Amino acid sequence: MDLLKRVCLYLVRKKGKTATLLAFLLVMATLVLTCFSIQSATITANTNIKKALLGYFTINAKHLDTGITESVLNQILSIDGLSGNYILRSYYYANYYDTDGKLLEISTEGAAQTPAEYENAGKIVASSNSENDSYFTEGGFKLTEGKAITSENGNAVLIHEKFAERNGLTIGDTIQLSDVTDKNRVTDVTVAGIFTSTKEQDAIGTAPSCDLYDNIVFTDLATASYLLYGTEDETNIQFGDFHVNDPEELDHIMEQVQEINGVDWNSCTLTRYDKDYQNAKKSLEGLQNIVFIAIAVVSAICFLVLALFMTLRLRSRIHETGIYLAMGISKGAVLLQYLLEVFIVAAIALLLSYGASAAISNQIGSRLLSQVTAETYETVDLTQNAETAKQPTEDLGLSEIIVEISATDYVIVWAFGLMICLVSTALAAYPIMKMKPKNILSQMS
Amino acid sequence: MNLGTRAILYTARKWRKTLLLFCLLLSITTLVLSGLAISDAQEEQAEELRGTTGTSFTVSRNTATGGWGNGGNGSYSTQEYLTSDMMEKIVAVDGIEGYNASIRTILCLSDVNGQWLEQLEPTGHSMVDCQFYSYSCINSEYHSLFLSGALEMCDGEMLDLSFDNGIIISKEIADKHGLHVGDTIQAVNDPFSNDKTKELKIVGLFEVVADKTDERNNYNEASYYDYANNAFVSETTMKALLENYEDVGYASADFFVNDPEQLEGIIQQVQKITSINWNNFIITANDEVYERVSSSISDTGTLITTLIVVITVVSMVLIILILSMSIRSRKKEMGILLAVGIEKPAVILQYTIETLLIAVAAFPLAYLSSKQFAGMLGTLFGKTAENVIVTTQHFTLVATLGTILLIAAVLISCIPAMRLKPKEILSQME
Structure with a gap:
């Protein structure tokens, strides 16, 4: 009877034993695979935490004659590691006119002084989205009519309701802005919204x-x-806040920015803002370590248990081994038979474990998803006198947490699984193989 | 031969098998114990992480419900101010880590000889150049300028209520005037009135980190002062400096909580303080950072918890599999035992005792080994595992459930063999 046939017959005839071995290997492989998929999911979760802590740097190019030009901006935006969230800002002073070139009236009540040449001038705040400007987010400004200004709007302004009242302006009216220092730069703008200060x-x-x-x-x-800057088709800016994915990379990215040619970086101020990350950094690392330790402990013990189990299983076959040897089957062939049995079962178990762990991962994934949905509907009711902090409406661009088994992990589990089967079977068989058939058989009877 | 002796003899004579079973039980119990410890450590770490988000709530006076008065500088609210008494009552609520409230004013600073200290970039008008934008602090550590990272301490100490006459100034100003921590300077609110001049000891110096030339900051009075021209002053001194003014008090105070998850509950507790008329004050929660990261933190939590649940379930399955395998290989023995007239329950009991004998040794050892194991693995890869601690509760839980599980596993494994008669078993074996 040849080796392969013996293997198959053993597996089929000892159904109970084969089933136990299969179940055992399946459970182990599924556990390790699930572990790996959970680990990669926690890596995503950690990246999300880092991203949500909003590390960013600000470029202050106020002292450059041309500000940050569009081409420089594009070069900055092409740097790896930026999250794609950025705010561009410019500040200036302008004289206000109506369409007939008549000066508009400003408020001077409460002013420390009205500087010469600024009798009809005010501060101009330009931002890629006026809603995100600190006057609105922290200074208590609120839009009462019209829409916020985004980079898609052209020649639009938001004005204070008192300014509108004083000069009889409503939404849709056109006014003129002119550069305070160089009167030649005049532009027509439409009132797109009216705000008030609370x-x-x-x-x-x-x-x-x-x-x-x-x-x-x-x-x-x-x-x-x-x-x-007097630019016609191009938009140059004074300030830019650039958010990064990983605050840890902030320094490196800022260095890359300063390597961009054609800009006098010595006249610019680059400031990093990552206090939240710096505060959380240590705890975040602790959390990552715990995840890592969990995965390490599980993997290590799984392999240990697997090795022990294989040994236990083989020890109950001493008698059988003696008979094989007595029949004249070489030790190598017997060992090979044992190995093949285990490998066949292991292969089936590993194949099945992919499905099993994928199912478990799916379950975990949907649990995470339902958690997110639950949070969206959760309203914080702080009762009467308390005001709820406004929910962060901005999209942080967090990655969805996907719990799945990567091909590499699967290959690793295959390789390690088979290796452990090989080593543990060989080790367990070693003492038996060392004995002479006669000894084995006499020991048994 | 009685049952106990049989069990002990079997365990001792089949020592290799016993050893293997022992190792398996030990590993699996270690796994579960480590899992439980890791799960706890994760919760602790997540709580710590939540704590670093600087979540606070602000109690500020409600100008909408108070009256308005008219003074030299326009109208002002006559709503009551927050008193130290109120703030102490609020901070006594569980879960509040610390608080700060500030009175802001512009102080003229001079050295001990009365020589005005000049600002960083003087304008040339001596009475303007000695003005410093000053905050009184209950605890400067919680001042928004330090919390936001705009300023950082570089020398000396933070100001709190333990200092009666301390001041923190910028390093740049200190360098400009050759001042050091421990030196004394003077401050006065309005040198052209009968305001008191007080002596202050420099307790600390700060460095400016943020870019003050960024115009984003330009919307309040403080923004007209360079950060270097800011100063932080003890509460007691500030009150003495401003004793000639009536509308001085704390308009708002920030209270910082340990765990943002508790914020809502803490605010509700605070609102139950009856000695404060809540009609006059508004509470605002500041938990934006926490709101941003909370879902990702809880994701990690869910993942780890799931992992631990999977580990526990798998461990139970493994124990059942191993025991059933070990007992199935003893069918022949069982037949013999039955044949010599030993009753079925006695046989089962013997097997159970054997298993428990191994467990008795394996469980306590697992307790010890799991205490070491996670830490060892951690240090092996250069990661700290200080938080992973196996507690006696974990052990009790695992030992109790483990014992029940083992007994159940033995019983289940014996069912097929027990259904047969001794004769059947023995004849099946031939």
Whole structure:
């Protein structure tokens, strides 16, 4: 009877034993695979935490004659590791006119002084999205009519309701902005929205008239670029806040930015903002370590248990081994038979485990998903006097956590699984193989 | 021969098999114990991580429900201010880590000889150049400028209520005037009035990290002062400096919590303080950072918990498989035992005792080994595992459930063999 036939017959006839071995290997392989898929999912979760801590750097190019030009901006945006979230900003002062070229009236009440040449001027704030400007997010400004200005708007402004009232302006009206220092740069802009300030300006008495809340005008970046730099088709900007995916990479990315040619980086100020990450860094690392230790412990013990189990199984076959040897079958052939039995079962178990762990991973994945949905509907009710902090509406661009088995992990489990089967079978068989058939058989009877 | 002796003899004489079973039980129990410890450690670490998000709530006076008065500088709210008493009551609520409240004013600083200290970039007007934007602090560590990372301490200590007359100034100003931590300077609110001049000891110096020339900051009074021209002053001194003014007080205070998850509950607790008229104050939660990261943190938690559940279930399955395998190979023995007249329950009991004998040794050893194991694996890969601690509760839980499981496993494994008669068993074996 040849070896392969013996293997098959053993597996088929000892159904119970084969089933136990299969179940055991299947359970182990599934556990290790699930472990790996969980580990890669926690890596995604960690990346998300880092991303959500919002590390960013700000380029202050106020002192450059041309600001940050479009080509430089594109080069910055092409740097790896930026999250794609960025805010561009420009600030300036402009004189306000109506369409007939008549100067518009500004508020001077509470101003420390009205600087010469600024009698009809105010601060111009341009941002890629006026909603995200600190005047709106922290300063208590609220849009009462119209829409916020984004980079898609052209020649649009938001004005204070008092400024609108004073000068009889409504949404859709056109006013003119002109550069305070160089009167040649004049541009027509349309009133796209009217805002109000809900907090009192605490700089009353300190601020010059052009900085008073009533006199601030929000506009788009292109308009500000024209007033600041006289650009026609291009939009240059003064400030840029660039968010990165991993705050750990912030330094490296800032270095790369400063390697871009054609910009006098010495005149620019680059500032990193990653306090939240720095605060959380140690705990975050701790959490990562725990995940790592969990996976390491599980994998190590799984392999140990597997090896022990194989040994236990083989020891009950001493008698059989003696008979094989007595029949004149070489030790090598017997060992090979045992190995083949295990390999066949292991192969089936590993194939099945892919399906089993994929099913488990799916379960985990949908559990995470339902958690997210549950959170979306959760409203924080802080009762009467408490105000709820506004929910962060911005899209953080977090990656979806996918719990799945990667091909590499699967291959690793195959390789290690078979290796453990080989080693443990060989080791367990070693003491038996060392004995003479006669000894074995006499020991048994 | 009685049952106990049989069990002990079997265990001792089949020592190789016993050893193998022991090792298996030991490994699996270690796995479960480590799993439980890891799960706890993860929760602890996640809580710590949540704590680093600087979540706070602000209690500020509600100007909408208070009256308005008219003074020299326009209208002002006559709503009551937060008193130290109120703040101490609030901070006494469980889960609040610390708090800060500030009174802001512009102080003129001079050295001990009365020589005005000049700002970083003086304008040339001596009475403007000695003005420093100053905050009184209950605990400067929680001042928003330090929390946001705009300023960082580089020398000396943070200010808190233990200092009566301390001041923190910028390193740049200290360098400009040759001042050091421990030196004394003077401060006055308005040198042209009968305001008191007080002596202050420099307790710390800060460095400016943020870019103040960024115009994003330009919307309040403080923004007209360079960060280097800011100063932080003890509460007691500030009150003495401003004793001639009536509308001085804490308009708002920030309270920082240990665990943002508890924020809602803590705020509710605070609102139950009856000695504060909540009609006059508003509470605002500041948990934006936490809101952003919380879902990802809980994702990690869910993943780890699932892992531990999977481990536990798998371990149970493994134990049943191993025991059933070991007992199935003893069919012949069982037949003989039955044939010599030993009753079925006695046989089962013997097997159970044998298993438990191994467990008695394996469980405590697993307790010890799991205490070492996670830490060892951690240090092996250069990662700290200080938080992974196996507690006695874990052990009790695993030992109890493990024992029940073992007994059940033995009983289940014996069912097929027990259904047969001794004769059948023995004849099946031939």
